[in-house]
Amino acid sequence: xxxxxxxxxxxxxxxxxxxxxxxxxxxxxxxxxxxxxxxxxxxxxxxxxxxxxxxxxxxxxxxxxxxxxxxxxxxxxxxxxxxxxxxxxxxxxxxxxxxxxxxxxxxxxxxxxxxxxxxxxxxxxxxxxxxxxxxxxxxxxxxxxxxxxxxxxxxxxxxxxxxxxxxxxxxxxxxxxxxxxxxxxxxxxxxxxxxxxxxxxxxxxxxxxxxx
Amino acid sequence: xxxxxxxxxxxxxxxxxxxxxxxxxxxxxxxxxxxxxxxxxxxxxxxxxxxxxxxxxxxxxxxxxxxxxxxxxxxxxxxxxxxxxxxxxxxxxxxxxxxxxxxxxxxxxxxxxxxxxxxxxxxxxxxxxxxxxxxxxxxxxxxxxxxxxxxxxxxxxxxxxxxxxxxxxxxxxxxxxxxxxxxxxxxxxxxxxxxxxxxxxxxxxxxxxxxx
Amino acid sequence: xxxxxxxxxxxxxxxxxxxxxxxxxxxxxxxxxxxxxxxxxxxxxxxxxxxxxxxxxxxxxxxxxxxxxxxxxxxxxxxxxxxxxxxxxxxxxxxxxxxxxxxxxxxxxxxxxxxxxxxxxxxxxxxxxxxxxxxxxxxxxxxxxxxxxxxxxxxxxxxxxxxxxxxxxxxxxxxxxxxxxxxxxxxxxxxxxxxxxxxxxxxxxxxxxxxx
Amino acid sequence: xxxxxxxxxxxxxxxxxxxxxxxxxxxxxxxxxxxxxxxxxxxxxxxxxxxxxxxxxxxxxxxxxxxxxxxxxxxxxxxxxxxxxxxxxxxxxxxxxxxxxxxxxxxxxxxxxxxxxxxxxxxxxxxxxxxxxxxxxxxxxxxxxxxxxxxxxxxxxxxxxxxxxxxxxxxxxxxxxxxxxxxxxxxxxxxxxxxxxxxxxxxxxxxxxxxx
DNA sequence: CATGAATGAGCTTTCATTCAT
DNA sequence: CATGAATGAAAGCTCATTCAT
Numbered sequence: 001x002x003x004x005x006x007x008x009x010x011x012x013x014x015x016x017x018x019x020x021x022x023x024x025x026x027x028x029x030x031x032x033x034x035x036x037x038x039x040x041x042x043x044x045x046x047x048x049x050x051x052x053x054x055x056x057x058x059x060x061x062x063x064x065x066x067x068x069x070x071x072x073x074x075x076x077x078x079x080x081x082x083x084x085x086x087x088x089x090x091x092x093x094x095x096x097x098x099x100x101x102x103x104x105x106x107x108x109x110x111x112x113x114x115x116x117x118x119x120x121x122x123x124x125x126x127x128x129x130x131x132x133x134x135x136x137x138x139x140x141x142x143x144x145x146x147x148x149x150x151x152x153x154x155x156x157x158x159x160x161x162x163x164x165x166x167x168x169x170x171x172x173x174x175x176x177x178x179x180x181x182x183x184x185x186x187x188x189x190x191x192x193x194x195x196x197x198x199x200x201x202x203x204x205x206x207x208x209x210x211x212x
Numbered sequence: 213x214x215x216x217x218x219x220x221x222x223x224x225x226x227x228x229x230x231x232x233x234x235x236x237x238x239x240x241x242x243x244x245x246x247x248x249x250x251x252x253x254x255x256x257x258x259x260x261x262x263x264x265x266x267x268x269x270x271x272x273x274x275x276x277x278x279x280x281x282x283x284x285x286x287x288x289x290x291x292x293x294x295x296x297x298x299x300x301x302x303x304x305x306x307x308x309x310x311x312x313x314x315x316x317x318x319x320x321x322x323x324x325x326x327x328x329x330x331x332x333x334x335x336x337x338x339x340x341x342x343x344x345x346x347x348x349x350x351x352x353x354x355x356x357x358x359x360x361x362x363x364x365x366x367x368x369x370x371x372x373x374x375x376x377x378x379x380x381x382x383x384x385x386x387x388x389x390x391x392x393x394x395x396x397x398x399x400x401x402x403x404x405x406x407x408x409x410x411x412x413x414x415x416x417x418x419x420x421x422x423x424x
Numbered sequence: 425x426x427x428x429x430x431x432x433x434x435x436x437x438x439x440x441x442x443x444x445x446x447x448x449x450x451x452x453x454x455x456x457x458x459x460x461x462x463x464x465x466x467x468x469x470x471x472x473x474x475x476x477x478x479x480x481x482x483x484x485x486x487x488x489x490x491x492x493x494x495x496x497x498x499x500x501x502x503x504x505x506x507x508x509x510x511x512x513x514x515x516x517x518x519x520x521x522x523x524x525x526x527x528x529x530x531x532x533x534x535x536x537x538x539x540x541x542x543x544x545x546x547x548x549x550x551x552x553x554x555x556x557x558x559x560x561x562x563x564x565x566x567x568x569x570x571x572x573x574x575x576x577x578x579x580x581x582x583x584x585x586x587x588x589x590x591x592x593x594x595x596x597x598x599x600x601x602x603x604x605x606x607x608x609x610x611x612x613x614x615x616x617x618x619x620x621x622x623x624x625x626x627x628x629x630x631x632x633x634x635x636x
Numbered sequence: 637x638x639x640x641x642x643x644x645x646x647x648x649x650x651x652x653x654x655x656x657x658x659x660x661x662x663x664x665x666x667x668x669x670x671x672x673x674x675x676x677x678x679x680x681x682x683x684x685x686x687x688x689x690x691x692x693x694x695x696x697x698x699x700x701x702x703x704x705x706x707x708x709x710x711x712x713x714x715x716x717x718x719x720x721x722x723x724x725x726x727x728x729x730x731x732x733x734x735x736x737x738x739x740x741x742x743x744x745x746x747x748x749x750x751x752x753x754x755x756x757x758x759x760x761x762x763x764x765x766x767x768x769x770x771x772x773x774x775x776x777x778x779x780x781x782x783x784x785x786x787x788x789x790x791x792x793x794x795x796x797x798x799x800x801x802x803x804x805x806x807x808x809x810x811x812x813x814x815x816x817x818x819x820x821x822x823x824x825x826x827x828x829x830x831x832x833x834x835x836x837x838x839x840x841x842x843x844x845x846x847x848x
Numbered sequence: 849c850a851t852g853a854a855t856g857a858g859c860t861t862t863c864a865t866t867c868a869t
Numbered sequence: 870c871a872t873g874a875a876t877g878a879a880a881g882c883t884c885a886t887t888c889a890t
Contacts, residue, residue: 163375449746587799
């Protein structure tokens with residue numbers, strides 16, 4: 001899976017690119033400053049990455065691999081389905097918070113930029129998220145869905161975790177909030193689907209509220 | 213702020229800027245194409261907005277005002293606290309999905325870009341989100357928190373809604389998922405805090421894996 | 425026909441571009457040196473020409489107009505068809521030798537570059553050359569073609585003049601050759617079609633000579 | 637697949653360079669795409685050619701040799717001077733049309749680029765063209781020039797053939813023209829000098845119109 | 849004989865912005 | 870209120886070429 005790593009420079013470029021990404025974001029990423037920082041010319045970058053897009057895509061790939069590894073580590077040796085799912089959720093949050101630069105390009109890039117990511121690699125990357133689905137099905141079994149759709153439910157787990165990660169790494173969450181407490185609550189809430197689906201107390205969606 | 217006179221040109225610039233935003237994202241927004249589209253020169257834009265940042269900030273302000281209006285409309289005439297909260301959640305989702313361009317600059321901009329948004333206006337904008345907090349406190353009363361922090365809980369409502377909105381407008385959610393069903397589930401899940409806080413079945417956070 | 429000429433800078437850019445063209449050829453033409461020479465920045469050139477191609481195309485247009493003018497002047501007041509044709513031929517040669525930079529981009533550009541010249545403007549430009557055809561038909565009348573094709577014959581006039589012009593301005597013609605004598609002979613030879621078409625003495629094309 | 641021997645690589649480079657030349661012209665010729673196509677590195681090209689210029693010059697040399705061969709073949713066994721000259725003319729046209737990539741670098745390069753072609757090799761190459769001169773002298777003998785200069789006349793043969801070849805390979809000649817007919821006519825016209833020099837019907841050059 | 853790594857100069861073009869009018 | 874002219878900086882990228890191995 002991992003490349004023969006043609007040189008340390010390639011590594012240095014990727015690392016510097018990540019560093020810039022978390023600091024300045026995608027649009028603040030430009031070739032010459034990276035080159036200057038790693039001590040080569042802008043031309044040299046093109047020896048390892050055929051374009052700026054390719055460099056970004058390589059980072060996305062790396063990020064997806066790392067997330068996959070953290071997922072595997074998280075569930076390794078854990079048998080109980082609910083615990084496996086909880087571990088996955090926690091691992092997702094941890095990954096995002098510990099690797100904001102990877103997370104940003106993996107899950108927060110604008111659609112227009114994402115379109116240039118090769119579709120087959122995109123599909124492969126998406127398989128990471130299917131773990132949420134598979135573990136949920138394993139946890140709840142064929143019954144117990146009460147008419148709900150497993151794909152929708154697992155997507156919901158993901159979106160709810162993503163909301164927390166993305167706002168945290170964008171420094172949008174009030175600093176007075178206890179970070180660890182929020183994370184813990186996010187994990188638990190994400191997994192509430194596993195418990196009682198009874199929430200009749202809340203009113204059904206109202207189309208009038210949708211109008212502006 | 214700016215004069216209340218606000219000519220039609222100013223309006224046209226803002227509208228065109230929004231149109232570009234939803235298509236190309238923040239980084240695809242540049243002054244001259246806007247000018248060309250609304251039929252004036254790039255210089256003219258500077259008569260109404262002192263910089264590109266100021267233009268973006270004006271759009272953020274507008275978006276925040278619109279969200280505020282939709283919040284007010286949503287809870288208008290509704291007395292029951294839980295229903296008020298549900299309405300707010302639904303209004304938030306609807307706003308994001310119907311105004312992706314506003315939503316993007318309001319809640320998805322990179323920190324570096326957000327830093328240039330004047331802090332006082334940022335604080336004012338944040339007050340929108342405090343509605344979640346206030347309504348939750350109203351709903352649960354002084355008791356019933358079981359040791360949980362109202363601020364954390366209301367933040368959790370927000371992040372969970374944001375996850376769904378942001379991934380939907382970024383076209384990250386699998387197209388085979390029923391959009392409306394996901395939204396409905398997102399609202400309900402966001403408000404689960406109001407019900408039983410019992411989730412002892414899920415293991416405690418693994419603090420060792422979270423630290424780097 | 426001539427533009428309102430928005431400023432003298434536009435003129436200066438065109439002139440400098442021409443100067444560079446004759447010296448360094450098309451591939452030696454680049455924006456920044458032009459800018460430096462006319463005393464503006466490279467960006468300014470883009471105020472007057474939307475691209476390097478557009479700049480070249482503007483020069484082609486100008487050249488075609490000038491050639492057209494010289495053609496008109498040449499035949500002005502001349503009635504006798506043969507003399508009109510001779511004047512055209514001479515004017516063509518003179519134009520090319522006096523305006524080598526125009527001539528180069530008008531008639532010596534590589535096909536690949538020419539493809540980007542808008543087809544409608546190309547067709548308009550080609551009309552210049554149709555004057556050879558029209559005058560030949562006028563000179564020889566409906567009869568007198570002895571089975572030869574007027575279009576072929578007029579094309580032959582052009583190609584034969586072009587050969588002389590292009591080799592002269594490329595400095596390919598031996599310097600010991602009397603330039604004026606060559607030109608005079610070229611004109612006369614180009615118009616030989618008008619006289620006796622009898623050249624049976626020369627053998628027909630031989631396919632064996634075509635093989636390598 | 638065995639490795640190409642060194643001479644084969646040299647050959648492959650030259651062939652690929654020619655292929656690129658006919659497609660993209662001189663300015664579209666760059667080292668790395670050639671290397672990629674022949675399956676070596678850009679550096680390897682420098683083992684066989686000390687510079688891009690040298691590569692081009694080698695191609696020019698090759699082309700000149702091939703033209704020389706075709707000239708020899710054309711007149712081989714032909715005794716009658718006029719027929720020999722006609723054969724040469726035809727061979728020249730055929731060479732250009734069948735080897736447009738050679739022809740372009742041999743006869744259509746901008747003076748600035750040609751200056752770098754070593755003068756001695758240039759002179760040797762020029763000897764090809766002197767065959768026109770020698771055969772004309774042989775055909776007409778010491779008399780029969782009527783005051784005309786043999787060098788001028790043979791140059792005229794060349795320029796007139798060049799005009800036809802260069803415009804044809806640049807796709808400048810109207811597609812509705814019968815290519816073979818034009819070529820045949822070009823050969824005949826080029827050799828008209830051999831016949832009557834009487835062209836008194838055409839007016840003398842107008843030196844006044846030629847000056848600016 | 850051939851390579852991989854690297855370079856410096858250069859390319860066309862776009863950017864947000866300013867200033868005199 | 871609006872413009873046309875102009876700019877400096879920077880963008881991504883390609884070029885022919887060199888050098889140690």
